[in-house]
Amino acid sequence: MAAPGQPRCASYDAIVIGAGIQGSFAAYHLARRGRDTLLLEQFFLPHSRGSSHGQSRITRSAYPQEHYARMMPHSFQLWQQLEDEAGTSLYRRTGLVVLGPPGDPELEGYRHRVGPDDVLNAVTLAQRFPGLRPRPGEVTLWDSTGGVLLADRALRAVQDAFRRRGGTVCDGEKVLRIDPGAEITVTTSTGMYRAPRLIITAGAWTNAVVAPLGLHLPLQPLRIDVCYWREKEPSSSGAVTPCFIATGLPYAPHGIYGLPALEYPGLVKVCYHYGSPTDPEERDRTPPGSPRPHVGLLSNFISSYLPGLEPQPAVLESCLYTVSPMSPLPPRWVPAVPQALIPHPMVPPEHPG
Numbered sequence: 206m207a208a209p210g211q212p213r214c215a216s217y218d219a220i221v222i223g224a225g226i227q228g229s230f231a232a233y234h235l236a237r238r239g240r241d242t243l244l245l246e247q248f249f250l251p252h253s254r255g256s257s258h259g260q261s262r263i264t265r266s267a268y269p270q271e272h273y274a275r276m277m278p279h280s281f282q283l284w285q286q287l288e289d290e291a292g293t294s295l296y297r298r299t300g301l302v303v304l305g306p307p308g309d310p311e312l313e314g315y316r317h318r319v320g321p322d323d324v325l326n327a328v329t330l331a332q333r334f335p336g337l338r339p340r341p342g343e344v345t346l347w348d349s350t351g352g353v354l355l356a357d358r359a360l361r362a363v364q365d366a367f368r369r370r371g372g373t374v375c376d377g378e379k380v381l382r383i384d385p386g387a388e389i390t391v392t393t394s395t396g397m398y399r400a401p402r403l404i405i406t407a408g409a410w411t412n413a414v415v416a417p418l419g420l421h422l423p424l425q426p427l428r429i430d431v432c433y434w435r436e437k438e439p440s441s442s443g444a445v446t447p448c449f450i451a452t453g454l455p456y457a458p459h460g461i462y463g464l465p466a467l468e469y470p471g472l473v474k475v476c477y478h479y480g481s482p483t484d485p486e487e488r489d490r491t492p493p494g495s496p497r498p499h500v501g502l503l504s505n506f507i508s509s510y511l512p513g514l515e516p517q518p519a520v521l522e523s524c525l526y527t528v529s530p531m532s533p534l535p536p537r538w539v540p541a542v543p544q545a546l547i548p549h550p551m552v553p554p555e556h557p558g
C-alpha cells in the first residue's frame with residue numbers, strides 16, 4: 206500500500222482502460238484465462254456517457270461485412286456462455302427484417318447472408334411484422350437469428366462475472382498518463398498501476414487517451430439521437446415485433462433501424478444509423494432548440510413505413526458512436542503503436558468449439 210498521499214502502485218498481469226462493453230468483455234476473458242486483471246473506468250458505474258448504455262442493442266448473423274458475419278457463430282456462443290455463467294437471459298431472439306430497394310448494394314450484401322427461403326413475400330412479412338409497410342417493389346429479407354441484446358443487463362453481467370473471477374474494477378478513476386515499457390505504468394486520478402499488457406477500449410475518448418503517446422487514430426465520435434416513438438394503439442400484450450434495418454433510402458443513406466418496445470412500454474426505438482460530429486465531453490451540451498436533422502428524416506420514415514407509430518418522438522436520448530473512415534483503410538495503415546503497448550502473446554483464445 207503506498208504511503209499516505211502517494212498514489213498506490215499495484216501490479217497486474219493486464220490492465221484494461223474503459224469499462225464499456227468492449228473493455229468489460231476483454232477483462233472478463235483475460236480473467237477467464239487466469240490473468241490478474243485491472244479494469245479502469247473514468248466514471249462511476251453504471252453511467253450513460255459512452256456508447257454501451259441503454260436497454261437494447263440488435264444482434265444478428267446477417268452482416269454484409271464478411272469479418273462480422275464470420276465472427277457471429279462464435280459471438281452467439283460467447284453470449285450463451287455468459288448467460289449460463291450469469292444465470293440470466295441477455296438475448297431475446299425476435300428475428301430481424303432487412304428491407305430495401307432491389308439492387309441496393311447494402312441489401313445485396315445482406316442477401317447472400319440469408320437463405321433463399323428468407324426472402325419474405327408480402328403475406329409472410331405481414332404475418333411476422335404486421336406494422337411494417339415496405340414500399341412497392343422493395344425486398345424484405347429475414348434473419349431468424351436477429352434479436353435484442355439487453356445492453357445494460359449484459360454490461361452488469363459481464364462486469365459481475367469478471368469480479369467473481371478475481372478481476373478488479375476501479376471506477377471513478379480517469380487514466381491520465383501511460384508510460385510504455387516492459388512494465389507499462391498507468392497513472393490515474395487516484396492511483397498508479399503496472400502491467401506487461403495494456404488494452405485500451407476507451408471508445409470516443411480513445412484519441413484523448415493515446416495522444417500523449419504521440420498517437421492520433423482516424424476516429425470520429427458522433428452524437429447519436431436515440432429516439433423512441435409511441436404506438437398509436439398499444440400492441441397486444443406480449444407481442445414482440447422483430448428488429449428491422451432499412452437500407453437504400455435516398456434521404457437516409459446510413460440506414461434506419463428499429464427494435465421492439467422494450468425499454469419503455471409502448472415506445473418503439475427507431476433511430477438513424479449515424480449522427481453529428483461531437484466531442485465526447487460535449488455530447489449533451491447542445492443548446493436548446495438546436496436542429497436535430499436526423500429526427501426529421503426519422504419522422505418521414507415512420508409516417509410512411511410504420512404508420513402505427515406517432516410520427517414525433519416521445520423520448521429523445523443521446524449516445525455516442527466512434528467511427529473510423531468509411532472507406533476500407535489502405536493495407537499499409539497500421540497504427541504506430543509503441544511496441545511496449547502491444548500485448549505480449551497471450552494465451553490463445555479458447556477454441557471456439
Ligand SMILES: Cc1cc2nc3c(=O)[nH]c(=O)nc-3n(C[C@H](O)[C@H](O)[C@H](O)COP(=O)(O)OP(=O)(O)OC[C@H]3O[C@@H](n4cnc5c(N)ncnc54)[C@H](O)[C@@H]3O)c2cc1C
Nearest residue numbers: 223225226227247255256257262263380407408410524525
Ligand atoms: C444509439 C446506439 C445504438 C447502437 N446499436 C447497436 C446495435 O444495435 N448493435 C450493435 O452491435 N452495436 C450497436 N451500437 C454500437 C455499440 O453500442 C458500441 O459499439 C459499443 O457499445 C462500444 O463499446 P465500447 O466499450 O467500445 O465504448 P464505450 O461504451 O464508450 O466504453 C468506453 C469506456 O471508456 C471509458 N474511458 C474513456 N476514457 C477513459 C479514461 N481516460 N480513463 C478511464 N476510462 C475511460 C469511458 O468512460 C467508457 O465507459 C450502438 C451504439 C449506439 C450509441
Ligand SMILES: O=C(O)[C@@H]1CCCC=N1
Nearest residue numbers: 263264265450462463478
Ligand atoms: O449493426 C447492427 O446490428 C446495429 C444496427 C443498429 C445500430 C448499430 N448497429
